[in-house]
Amino acid sequence: MPLVNLKTILDRAYRNQYAVGAFNIINLTFLEAIIAAAQKQNSPVILNIAEVHFPFVTLENIVPAAKMIAERTAIEVALNLDHGLTMKAIQKAIDLGFTSIMFDGSHLDYPENIQQTQAVVAMCRPQGISVEAELGAVGGEEGGGLVGSADPSRYTDVDQALEFVRETGIDALAVAIGNSHGKYKSEPCLDFDRLQAIRDATGIPLVLHGGSGISADDFRKAISLGIAKINFFTGMSQTALNAIRAYLNQGQETYNDYPVMINQVKAAVCETVEEQMQIFGSAGKG
């Protein structure tokens, strides 16, 4: 079926208490691995392309591929701009047919974040494109390869969250509750009381960034408290590197082995994504 927007996928997930994974595509291998996993698990899926990954993947090439793959499947697929930072990137994503935009104004002061998020909603809403925004600041740096840690002074404030959602009309809110991008320095400790209070205040699907490294139990608890979208990239990237290392460690490769190795990477990434879909509860919900 054609790409659907984020709201379509998340409203159903939020009502039925499961979360849908948003997996970053950085090339055709990842795109095919993620879609294969979604088909095997009969799971809806969100394809993320992060603005920081624009140097690695040519949007004009990968977006038509994503659209065609989605059209050939029966599962729901959304295409989301992950961490849109500039209006130029957001406009480009809209023009290319993304069905969702995540605007990241977490580096802005609060009034400026509201104002710019409102502007993005005004650009997207008339075209049926969903908008996710972030309040507070998730630790680490998206795509930065840094070791992440969360700063409690920048956790999402509950009263601000209510006002922010009312003022902007966004479809989903990314929260900072102890989650972090990249690899966690130490066992993540999520502030579930805060999450519950944000859910009760806002009543809209919430998003957990920095999904790699959070335990299955913590995921399940977070989902029961309103998390309906989970961003997951670091774990896939690490899986791909591990598969490459394992292949090369055999030490007998010839020039012919590159496509074989890439297929092994694809299979390994597919397996990692499938595991997450089972934990998130989206398996069987396609």
Ligand SMILES: [Zn+2]
């Ligand atoms: Zn993120």
